[in-house]
Structures are given as C-alpha cells and as structure tokens.
Amino acid sequence: MLVVKKFGGTSVANKERIYNVANRCIEEYKKGNDVVVVLSAMGKYTDELITMAKDINENPPKREMDMLFTIGEQMSVALMAMAMANLGVPAISLNAFQVAMHTTSVYGNARLKRIDCERIRNELEQHKIVIITGFQGVNKYDDYTTLGRGGSDTTAVALAAALHADKCEIYTDVDGVYTADPRIVKTARKLDQVTYDEMLELATLGAGVLHNRSVELAKKYGVQLVVRSSLNTNEGTVVKEGHKMEKMIVSGVACDTDAARVAVIGVKDEPGVAFKLFNALAKANINIDMILQSVGREGTKDITFTCSTADADDAARIISDNMECQSIDVNKEVAKVSIVGAGMQTNAGVAAKMFEALYDANINIRMISTSEIRVTVLINEKNTERAMNAIHDKFDLGNVS
Ligand code: ADP
Ligand code: ASP
Ligand code: MG
Numbered sequence: 389m390l391v392v393k394k395f396g397g398t399s400v401a402n403k404e405r406i407y408n409v410a411n412r413c414i415e416e417y418k419k420g421n422d423v424v425v426v427l428s429a430m431g432k433y434t435d436e437l438i439t440m441a442k443d444i445n446e447n448p449p450k451r452e453m454d455m456l457f458t459i460g461e462q463m464s465v466a467l468m469a470m471a472m473a474n475l476g477v478p479a480i481s482l483n484a485f486q487v488a489m490h491t492t493s494v495y496g497n498a499r500l501k502r503i504d505c506e507r508i509r510n511e512l513e514q515h516k517i518v519i520i521t522g523f524q525g526v527n528k529y530d531d532y533t534t535l536g537r538g539g540s541d542t543t544a545v546a547l548a549a550a551l552h553a554d555k556c557e558i559y560t561d562v563d564g565v566y567t568a569d570p571r572i573v574k575t576a577r578k579l580d581q582v583t584y585d586e587m588l589e590l591a592t593l594g595a596g597v598l599h600n601r602s603v604e605l606a607k608k609y610g611v612q613l614v615v616r617s618s619l620n621t622n623e624g625t626v627v628k629e630g631h632k633m634e635k636m637i638v639s640g641v642a643c644d645t646d647a648a649r650v651a652v653i654g655v656k657d658e659p660g661v662a663f664k665l666f667n668a669l670a671k672a673n674i675n676i677d678m679i680l681q682s683v684g685r686e687g688t689k690d691i692t693f694t695c696s697t698a699d700a701d702d703a704a705r706i707i708s709d710n711m712e713c714q715s716i717d718v719n720k721e722v723a724k725v726s727i728v729g730a731g732m733q734t735n736a737g738v739a740a741k742m743f744e745a746l747y748d749a750n751i752n753i754r755m756i757s758t759s760e761i762r763v764t765v766l767i768n769e770k771n772t773e774r775a776m777n778a779i780h781d782k783f784d785l786g787n788v789s
Contacts (some may be wrong), residue, residue: 396435462481489524590639628766643724732761733760751768
C-alpha cells in the first residue's frame with residue numbers, strides 16, 4: 389500500500405514535533421507500506437519570511453518571494469530526513485526541482501500541471517521514506533513558484549493522484565473538519581464525513597483547514613482524504629464523494645475576513661457597462677466574488693462587488709481609469725460569513741433561518757449571495773465572531789441531529 393501523509397506547520401514546529409512526525413511515518417513504514425511525506429515550513433516560518441522580505445522591500449518582486457518561500461519547506465524536509473536517519477530508517481528529502489513538479493508560471497499562485505513520478509518511485513523501490521517539500525513547484529523558466537498560501541495540501545493531493553496512492557492523510561493541529569473554525573466557535577463539532585462539494589465550498593469560503601484547490605483536485609481524481617490531528621490518534625474527518633452524508637441540512641459555517649466591498653456609484657444604465665467594468669478587472673487578474681447591481685433610475689445605476697482586501701485599491705483605480713461613474717467607495721472592514729450544506733438544496737427556509745440568526749444578534753447584512761449548497765452574507769468585520777456563533781447556534785450545529 390502507498391500512503392501520502394502531509395503535515396502542516398504546527399506539526400513540525402520544533403524538534404519534539406519533528407520526531408513525533410518521524411515516528412508516525414516510521415510506524416506506517418514498518419507495516420510494510422510505501423510512505424511519501426509532504427511537509428510545510430516549520431511553525432509560522434512562511435510569515436516570518438514575508439516580514440523579512442518586506443523589511444528589505446515593501447513591494448518585493450513576486451519571483452524573488454517564491455525563491456525565498458522555498459527555503460521554508462526545504463528546511464523542514466531536510467531536518468525530517470535527518471531525524472529519520474537518526475532513528476535508523478532510510479529516508480530522503482526532495483524539493484520541487486528534484487521531483488520535477490511542473491507548474492504554470494504565475495509566481496505566488498501557480499497551478500500544478502504535471503508531476504514526474506520516476507524519482508519518487510525509484511527511491512520508494514529502494515525502501516526509503518520519501519519526504520517532499522509542499523507548496524512549491526517549478527515553471528517553464530526553471531524558476532521556483534509557489535501554489536498560494538496553504539498550498540502544501542494541494543501538493544499532497546496531487547502526489548496522491550499522480551502516484552495512485554491508496555491513502556492520503558492530511559495531518560494538522562485540529563482533530564478534523566469542524567462545523568466551524570473551533571478557534572472562533574467553541575461549540576463547533578467535528579464532522580465524521582464531508583462531501584467534496586461541501587468541503588470545496590467551505591474551503592473557498594474561508595475554512596482554512598484545507599487549501600481549496602486540494603479539494604478540487606481530490607474530487608477530480610477521486611482521492612479520498614482524511615483530515616486528522618498529528619498530536620493524537622483520534623479518527624479524523626473523511627472527505628469523499630457522496631450525497632448528504634449526515635442528516636444535517638447545514639454542514640458548516642465559514643468566514644473570510646479578507647474581503648473588501650467596492651461600490652461603483654452612478655454608472656450609465658445602458659448595455660455593456662458590466663462587461664466593460666468586469667473585463668477591465670479580469671485583465672488585471674483581479675478575482676471578483678459577490679456582485680450586486682441596483683435597479684436603474686434616471687439613466688444611472690450602481691454596481692457593487694467584493695474582492696480580496698489586497699486587490700480593492702487596484703480595482704478602484706482600474707475602474708476610474710476605464711469608465712465613467714459618479715464615485716467609487718471602497719470598504720475593507722467587511723467580512724463574508726457563509727453556511728454550507730448539500731441538504732439545503734431540498735429544504736426551504738434555510739436562508740431565512742440564517743437571516744433570523746443575524747437579526748436576533750442585531751447584525752446588519754450588506755450583501756447576499758447564494759448557490760445550490762451555500763448562502764453567503766457580507767457584514768461588518770467587527771461582527772464576524774458574533775455572527776458565526778449566532779448562526780452556529782441557530783442551526784444547532786454543535787449537536788448531532
Ligand atoms: P496546517 O498548518 O496544518 O496546514 P492550517 O492552519 O492551515 O494548518 O489549518 C488548520 C486550522 O484551520 C485550524 O487550526 C483551524 O483554526 C482552522 N479552521 C478553519 N475552519 C475550520 C474548520 N471548519 N474545521 C477545522 N479547522 C478549521
Ligand atoms: N508554508 C506555506 C504557508 O504557510 C504552505 C502551507 O503551509 O501549506 O502558506
Ligand atoms: Mg494549511
């Protein structure tokens with residue numbers, strides 16, 4: 389059996405944790421299995437690298453950021469191989485170059501295109517544990533790239549797919565996927581199972597426990613994931629294909645405080661305006677999320693949308709350079725709060741119940757968007773924690789239904 393095990397930053401934060409991970413992997417190896425380990429940078433090392441870079445240059449070139457980032461993961465894999473050697477087990481560390489993990493060329497947000505498995509297979513045949521850097525890749529210019537923050541999960545799933553692994557386990561600092569971030573909602577409950585679609589929505593809407601592209605890949609290639617803790621042996625959460633897994637209409641609540649609202653006031657009420665606006669933003673690679681257009685009055689209308697906080701000022705500048713409008717209002721003090729659940733497709737009144745929870749908590753809703761399996765509201769950022777708890781309580785997510 390071939391097993392891919394991924395360990396996040398907190399799981400390899402110090403010597404004791406590194407040995408803990410080494411021992412867990414060796415346990416699997418001693419069962420006679422092939423073991424491929426994917427690691428993140430130690431603790432908050434990636435954040436520290438960002439601080440270091442910004443100290444040198446407020447606006448560092450993206451290529452050089454990726455060059456810098458790669459050392460974090462490289463440090464973890466080398467130290468892990470040393471720990472395993474010390475425990476008498478043959479192990480080898482490999483970075484993205486050595487494996488040949490080909491990505492697109494976008495620095496800081498590259499996508500994996502192809503992984504060569506030959507080197508990994510050779511090392512496994514020699515009965516070594518193979519320890520691979522998460523998060524990084526190599527583009528067509530032979531430069532290092534990274535997959536976006538939290539991207540080591542995606543490396544692990546991509547490797548599991550490419551190697552046709554029998555198991556892909558994501559080890560982290562919580563026991564699994566919860567009904568809400570357990571750091572924000574104390575009554576959050578661990579889910580035994582969650583579907584790919586629900587997990588994809590949760591991850592995209594701010595549940596940082598899994599990188600959303602890892603879930604996308606897992607669904608595409610049918611890689612069943614287990615999310616579990618590296619600090620205990622509790623059973624984790626299984627992420628897999630399926631319909632409504634539990635008798636719950638709503639599976640979880642997620643929040644994303646990295647949201648900004650851009651209101652474009654008084655654009656012309658005529659054909660082509662939305663195209664012009666969003667086309668200009670698309671050309672600048674700015675991702676748009678919720679969109680709201682007001683009813684036209686006296687020849688003008690307003691278009692409001694959300695994007696990431698980092699893109700908001702650029703978005704406003706691009707719009708004012710490209711089209712006529714009366715004014716543009718940027719608000720970065722907003723957050724998105726969402727409920728997700730495959731069960732809501734067939735249940736009326738789910739959105740109303742969420743809005744009631746917010747009404748009870750006296751929290752104003754600024755924008756709303758929905759899909760088949762989610763409802764998202766935009767609220768003032770300062771209310772995020774209260775909103776999460778109010779909604780979680782309203783749907784009684786802390787109790788098994
Ligand atoms: P790692 O370094 O192991 O990749 P992350 O910090 O990326 O760990 O992800 C784990 C964190 O995700 C948890 O500590 C938790 O605060 C957060 N989180 C957010 N939403 C959820 C959720 N629904 N279930 C579990 N954890 C969540
Ligand atoms: N070290 C990277 C980050 O902190 C990747 C990861 O942890 O998944 O974002
Ligand atoms: Mg992570």
